[in-house]
Amino acid sequence: MPELPEVETVVRSLEQKLSGLTITAVDLFKPEVIRFPKPDQFIEQITGKQFQKKLGRRGKYLLIHLSDGLTLVIHLRMTGRLIYCEADLPVEKHTHVIFHLDNGKHLRFADTRRFGRLQLAPTAEVSALPGIRDLGPEPLDKEFTREFLKKELRRRRTRIKSLLLDQCFVAGLGNIYADEALFRAKIHPERLAPDLTTREAAGLHKAIIEVIAGGIKHRGTSFRDYVDGEGRAGSFQHHLKVYNREGLPCSHCGRPIERIKVAGRSSYYCPSCQKPK
DNA sequence: ACGTAATCCTGGAGGC
DNA sequence: TGCCTCCAGGATTACG
Known part of the structure; x- marks a missing residue:
């Protein structure tokens, strides 16, 4: 179950891979995994966006910062996986979203139990989102005394x-x-x-x-x-x-x-x- | 305002 | 072997 250390590891493993790449297309097989905005809007808004140099994390939330001041917020919940892979890798069961990247590779979201959620938000508003707004301190931050x-x-x-x-x-x-x-x-x-x-x-x-x-x-x-x-x-x-x-x-x-x-x-x-x- | 219980979902485990 | 039931679990919601 992805808790803070798992999400942090995903952030670190994806950061250097995604940096500078652009999303060229999105396959959305299970629209209900998108929390906001509506699925067609989600696809429209995220297509063409470029990954920033740094990814972020807040608690168990994965923050994928994109161009034009947008951030893709992902919670993996129980069984969610975010995998960067070759486009010809067989698509595993329960893959709900595929982001096509401009280097020909894929970023895939798969989640057996379908509890995980993706959400697009202005980067400046991420800290005020429900679920993130009321989070306590990061255990490794100095404010957690x-x-x-x-x-x-x-x-x-x-x-x-x-x-x-x-x-x-x-x-x-x-x-x-x-x-x-x-x-x-x-x-x-x-x-x-x-x-x-x-x-x-x-x-x-x-x-x-x-x-x-x-x-x-x-x-x-x-x-x-x-x-x-x-x-x-x-x-x-x-x-x-x-x-x-x-x-x-x-x-x-x-x-x-x-x-x-x-x-x-x-x-x-x-x-x-x-x-x- | 606070705390607890039901809810979502599927694969795996256990019972018979 | 196979069918059935139960259970895990994070956050949201619904209720006390």
Whole structure:
């Protein structure tokens, strides 16, 4: 599932490939994946546009900056893939959009579960878009401080796992990195946010930064569908301590990892290292 | 204002 | 082997 490290890896893998290329045509097989504007308008507006030198990212949103002050905003959700490839590569199942490029290659959007969305917006208005407007700080930015985290924990009466998944709290964490951060901080997912001690908050702050940085360093977690912009898998799945490891021994104490539901989401944790308190 | 639950969608897993 | 049911999961919406 593309979370911050996966989206960042896609950005980095596509940036140098797309820079300076122009979109010559668009095949739109599934119009419903376009969030805005209407499909025919989308095609009309994006055709002929040139990719800028830099791509961007905000939380889990991929920002593809184009000429004439336009930005293509993409959210991959669960199974979305954005692949730069040769035009003669067989079109994989669930390919919903193909951008034809002026070097003869393709940029393809494929998404098995069709949750992902593409949206075209003026670059200047991207930060005000619904979904982006209310995002919390980037976990690797300096504004995501220990003090900020502690203050938010006190303000929000909810379970810590739910809070970590709330993009308005901090942007980019999903189920995998949230569970991994909680394990590294030795905090049970059902603990109430305001109940965390200052020491625990500091540990969680450090753990969030470490797992996100680790995910980026290993080019993302290829648990099932995820690959980068060139179709390559990441390797952070080899460094996961709890996620998808139900019944397997904890790397720290050897006790079996357990799975519970928190706010409707699977949560993997070590019952020994992460006490409910 | 806040929090939780249903919703979308398909492939894979598990039951029998 | 095959059919059926269930489930994963991010963000939006709908509801309490």
